[in-house]
Amino acid sequence: MKNKLKFHGIKCLSGILLLLLLISCKSEPEFSLIDVKVTVASHYQGAEATIIQLTDHYFPRRYSNFQKDSRKDAAAFAEFLAFKHNIPLHVFEETDKWDEFEDFLNTGRGGASVYYPSCFKDYSLAELNSIISEIENVYGRRPTTLSYGCGKTEYTDSLPNYILGGRNSSAPFSKFNQVANTWYGQNCGNDLEVDFSKTKNLINRPAGGRFYSEIQRYGASYEEASLYVIDQVTESINTSGFYTNFMHWHDYYTNKEGDTIEGVKVMPYLFQALEKGIGDNHTAKIDYNEAIEYLYAKEAIDSVYLSKNAESKFKINLIFKKTRPIDYSVIKTPITLIFSKKSIQELGGKAISFESDYGLGVVKDSSNFYVNIPLDLSKESNSVRIDLIDFEENIEVSFQKPNLKRKGNNTIISTTASKFVVFRRKKEAPEYEIEIVDREFNYSKEFQFKGFEEGYDYFCGAINKQRESSLIAF
DSSP states (O other): OOOOOOOOSSOOSOSSOOOOBOOOOTTSOOOEEEOOOOEEOSSGGGOSEEEEEEEEOOOOTTOGGGTTSGGGGHHHHHHHHHHHHTOOEEEEESSOOHHHHHHHHHHTSEEEEEEEOTTTSOOOHHHHHHHHHHHHHHHSSOOOEEEEGGGOOTTGGGSOTTOOEEEOSOOOOGGGTOOOOOOOSTTSSOOTTOOTTSTHHHHSBOOSBOHHHHHHTTOOOHHHHHHHHHHHHHHHHHTTOEEEEEOOTTOEEEOTTSOEEEHHHHHHHHHHHHHHHHTTOOEEOOOHHHHHHHHHHHHHEEEEEEEEOTTOOEEEEEEEOOOSSSOGGGOOSOEEEEEEHHHHHHTTOSEEEOOOSSOOOEEEOSSEEEEEEOOOTTSSEEEEEEEEESOGGGSOBTTOOOOEEEETTTEEEEEEEEEEEEEEEETTSOTTOOEEEEEEEEEEEEEEOOOOOTTEEEEEEEEETTOOEEEEEO
């Protein structure tokens, strides 16, 4: 059933609506400015906030060091919970970690970037580039962010300009009544008086919280730690911010009383708290690389306007203003532009159409079209050709999780084309003893699984092209 595909970022959002950057032909009539409002979304696909759960290292179930305890189940259980609660994941890693890691990335519930092993190694550019190459091989695109091993950040100023963001080991804690720094550009999130005009503060940035440490290090109860996450996520949504919570999935340490705190027993509370804090709000389903790239990309757009020629051909025109000391050419995450349905109707169309090799396009909600456009930020501007069309009903509706139902004993039906993953757990086993037994990397609305064995409970996760996910028991 496996049909591996390299993960190339956001996949096609509509099989009918495709996107193409087009260079104007000199022979076509001249384009002139028209008065239609085009808004750059503060978050990818017009989301209200960006929320991601972070970890260092992906350890497959067969990893030899963890065979005697619950850590062997941690990666599969984290993915299971992420599917169930619809939470994006991101792994900072230094090696390709065998086929299991690539399979995880190809499924789409998580992304990957660099873990620099500064616990044991001094910084060197050669080592960094080696890790970048290793991760790119399984991630399918060049990673642009990193995590500082053991919180050693003294080499921040030595990092090359193609590293756009970095997570250090700091975080706010409820014990000290601290608030998360959720800054995500002008008028987005809380900056807590940190000067983010200085790029080094983006490359050396704390997480929004550390759930496991709240419990293991500072003695918070699961309920206290959960309430703190809920409050921070709610505040992030209210302020249009960027919130991350960091927890090693393989955490397994003693507390001050000498009791072992197993990460797999803590994780369900974290994911439940993230989902509860999000509620019915729309959050961006992207990974850490994409979140940071999106921030730089939206900052770099100086102006955007629509133009039209005598043949009623339209263009979106973007002018850039690049002020950061970074390599803008490494940014591969598309920017989201928002058109109101009313404005498109006034121009004589019912929807927006693009033709493209980029595999990106248009989604909608009740009021707007959300147009995802890849930018070539090595240039000073982009122009993108669009058409107004009459088959609005064929555009996918944004932000809908796959609605799953069972058909017979071995088939799952999804309301939206999705990838699938099959989890199983021995009957009567602890909830975290999850293993992954199958994946389907092609998008489909129907999935069949025939590998059932006696003595197990089976579950199916589905994730659609917009990376919204659901989970159902077989």
